[in-house]
Amino acid sequence: MEQEGGVLKEGFLVKRGHIVHNWKVRWFVLRQNTLLYYKLEGGRKGASPKGQILLDGCNITCPCLEYENRPLLIKLRTRTSTDYFLEACSREERDAWAFEITGAIHAGQPGKVQQLHITKNSFQLPSHISLHDIIEKMHDSSYGIRPSPNMEQGSTYKKTFIGSSLVDWLISSHFAASRIEAVTLSSMLMEENFLKPIGNRSTGAIRSGDLAEQFLDDSTALYIFGHKRKNWKVRRFVLRSDPAFLHYYNPSKEENRPVGGFSLRGSLVSALEDNGVPTGVKGNVQGNLFKVITKDDVHYYIQASSKAERVEWIEAIKPLT
Structure with a gap:
């Protein structure tokens, strides 16, 4: 467990300027309640921070789709409605930062964690959309999600997609308004056998027993399209x-x-x-x-x-x- 004030994560991110909207590389240091950023001087981080983002009451949006040519963005909106746009160098880096920042925002706030569970339990699909519609759209050759070979721990799995890609796709296709909703929706698709986990990471999550945590919004968890089992269920x-x-x-x-x-x-x-x-x-x-x-x-x-x-x-x- 991190000590209060301990560093949770640090590294380079490209930040959009506040007044002039130019993009500059900054060195970011994530602590339990703040995200500090430093100028680089001669390739090294400056002695004192150039600025800080207070995380208490902050909202995180990832993926942030506001800049078409920048798919690796994270957006942070502070309690005072100031927006920060931060760009990572890869999807893995973006997801890792989003995961750690989300954890720092919710740390020590059991109410927030409870809110995540409430969102998961109260999520409802709009009445004009069925899970079947979503799967059909996923299979669509123009707009759908394209399965491809992915590796996990030295094994290659054909025709798979990663958890965080599906979450991105559900949000950009307007089936879900947030990552929590998209994870909930993905769990529902798994429950009805439209999706199946494959590989150790995603099948391990299934064994956790908590439906809310069964689908992983993660760039290392792999999934494939499932087939509806033709067996009888009480509904x-x-x-x-x-x-x-x-x-x-x-x-x-x-x-x-x-x-x-x-x-x-x-x-x-x-x-x-x-x-x-x-x-x-x-x-x-x-x-x-x-x-x-x-x-x-x-x-x-x-x-x-x-x-x-x-x-x-x-x-x-x-x-x-």
Whole structure:
């Protein structure tokens, strides 16, 4: 544990000037409550700091997308609404600085850490977007996220992407407003098997048991696209009319956020005979089945608790399609 006033991290960052918006290399020293920066004199840091950024009440934005030609920026907004733009030399450096600065901002403020958990638990996808929509966009050859070979501890994993890249992408695609939201969203995608961890770093996080920490916003954690397992899960369904949407929730979890859902506009709903269970679906399911095919041709199989209830669901869904 760092001593009060001890150095948490130090190194070069390029800083945007306050009055004249020019960019200058400065040597930064991160302490528990301040980020000091020094001029370089003859390649060495000056004896006294050129300035300091007070971290108490500070907000950090990373990635900061305000400068298109500077993708490695971190933005700090102080309690007095002064903005600082700092540029790292690599994504790894940017993520490492953001991680340490975030830790310094929240250190000794259990309320802030609690706030992170509240954000994670209260995050809800907009009703017109489903996890399926996000995965489709991720696969899109123009706007999506391109899997590539990545190495971890000497092993190469094909068609993977790194955790922090996915977080960057979810924010730049406007699916999430902050890194916390994007991590929460990524955890939801993993919970529904749309994403899978691969390699030691990301699979190790899964074993931590805390859903909030399962997906890593990290440049060393690797993920791949998963495939929906065709097995049966107990879900609580909520039908909404405006817009027409069927959301489903995990009844074993307290938090009130759907684990998935789909738009009903342009979909087909029909009852299935008892032998109408699709091939490849595991489990011996008896009767009361109905099927919804979305306009994107995704097939959902749902089992009601009785024949009467199946009729009720189909009657309620039909007018919304």
